Amino acid sequence: MHSxxxxxxxxxLGVSALRFYDRAGVLVPARxxxxxxxxxxxxEQLDEARLLARLRQAGMPLADVRLVLAGWAGADSGDSGLVPRLLDGHLRRLERELADARGALSTVRALLEHKESSMTTTTAPTRTARLTVPAAEFAAALDAVRFAVGNDPELPVLGGILFDVEGADLHLVATDRFRMAVACASTGGHxxxxxxxTVPTPLADAMRALLTDGSEAVLTVDGDAVELQTQGRRAAGQALGEEFPDYRRLTRLPEGRRITLDVPALRRALAGQDGERCALVLTDTVVVAVDPAVDSADDRDGTGAAGGFDAAGDRVGVNPAFLLDALAAGEEMQLEYVxxxxxxxxxRPGTExxxxxxxxxxxxA
Known part of the structure; x- marks a missing residue:
């Protein structure tokens, strides 16, 4: 027998997925x-589990997966049998969806090209700025956003940190599409x-390495050239050429309810999660992380992290590793749930x- x-x-499949498929009646353990x-x-259930994993990887709906597994168990392998027809039908559905997606994206590209051609071709103003930033504030802001920088080679602009200078504020922004971090430092002289x-990550890291004391740093932007000087040391390089997404639009959310987090307890709970998702159970006063396949915190397989908590409240799925990165910002934090x-x-409380x-x-699963 296999544990x-x-x-x-x-x-x-993973342990969480196996529990899910047991409760769904798709792959029930022998004992x-x-x-x-x-x-x-x-x-003999190992081959069935591997087949299930491949079917779900191919995006087959759970209802069809049940029939495929039932037909496979009954040796339904003929060309006219149920299993081949289900596989062929799913493949045709994927091909239709791909064709529809191609058509929709072609329309989007045409709309974008029309917008670009209809815009005025006046020369954009030269980006120039020279400002001072307290080194400690600048370092804290870089630390607060660094974890959210993307690493997708298809989206190089997300592999950097946006420096947004407006008035007396320097906003730093990073996103990998699944998370976004925003921080602010005060400035003078602009x-x-x-x-x-958009400053590429290696240059941003080089800047952070210089911010080791309480002095002021001088940030200079001249077109695509970016330079930071402090205490006679210098880090300079070229900005990324692509335009960063409008983060202000992405952060414009309705007001939600705020819950104070027990950060140390939540970190301990998340550290016990070995999958790509876990459930947060949200009440008015507490947030608890539990395995997504566990009906309550009384997990008799011993992997739940709630410790006897009655899991009554809103449930939302998160990537535990991503949430741990965000919790590194401080010991006192709040979660706003929309x-x-x-x-x-x-x-952090009092920091908007x-x-x-x-x-x-x-x-x-």
Missing amino acids: IGEMGRDSG VDPVTGYRWYAP AGERVQV GPRAPLVLL DTFSLLMPCTLD
């Missing part, structure tokens, strides 16, 4: 210990128009201009 941990490792509730699987420049599909907002957003994920 649930062995089954998860060898099949590629469940009546005392501990621990699941055990027969050796009274001109708003200046935005709704199950809206980004979660994490911020430094925060991070985290996109929720589905709890379907």
Whole structure:
């Protein structure tokens, strides 16, 4: 017999997914210990679990997966059998969806080209700014956003940090699409128009390495050239050429309810999560992390992190590693919850201009 941990490792499904498919009646363990509730699987169920993993990887709906597994167990392998027809039908559906997506994206490209051609071709003003920033504030702002920088080679502009200078404020912004971090530092010496420049991550890291004392740093932007000087040391380089997304539009959210977080307890709970998603259970006064496949915090397989908490409240799925990154901002933090599909907002009490957003994920295994 295979334990649930062995089954998860060898099949590629993971323990949380196996619990989900047990409760859904798709892949029921051969034996469940009546005392501990621990699941055990027969050796022949390993091939079935691997097949299930591939079907879900291909995006097949759960209702069709059930039929494929039932037909496969009954040796339905003929060309006219149910299983081949289900596989062919799913492939045709994917091809239709791909064709529809191609058509929609072609329309979007045409709209973008029309917009670009209809815009005036006047020369954009030169981006120039020279300002002073307290080194400690600048370092704290860089630290607050660094974790959210993207690493997708298809989206190089997200591989940098936006420096947005407006009035006396320097906003720093980073996003990898699934999360966004915004921080602010005060400045002096800049009274001109708003200046935005996207600083590549290596240059931003080099700047951070210089900010080791309480002196003032001088930031200079001249077109695509960016330079930071402090205490006779210098870091300089070229900005990324692409335009950063309008972060202000992305952070314009309805007001939600704020919940004070027990950050140390939540970190401990998240550290026990080994998957790409876990559930946060939100009440008016507490946030608890539990395994998404556990009906309550009384997890008899021993992997839940709620410790006897009655999991009654709103549930929202998150990537535990991403949430841990956001919680590194401080020991006192609040979570603002707008709704199950809206980004979660994490911020420190009394600080409205430094925060991070985290996109929720589905709890379907």
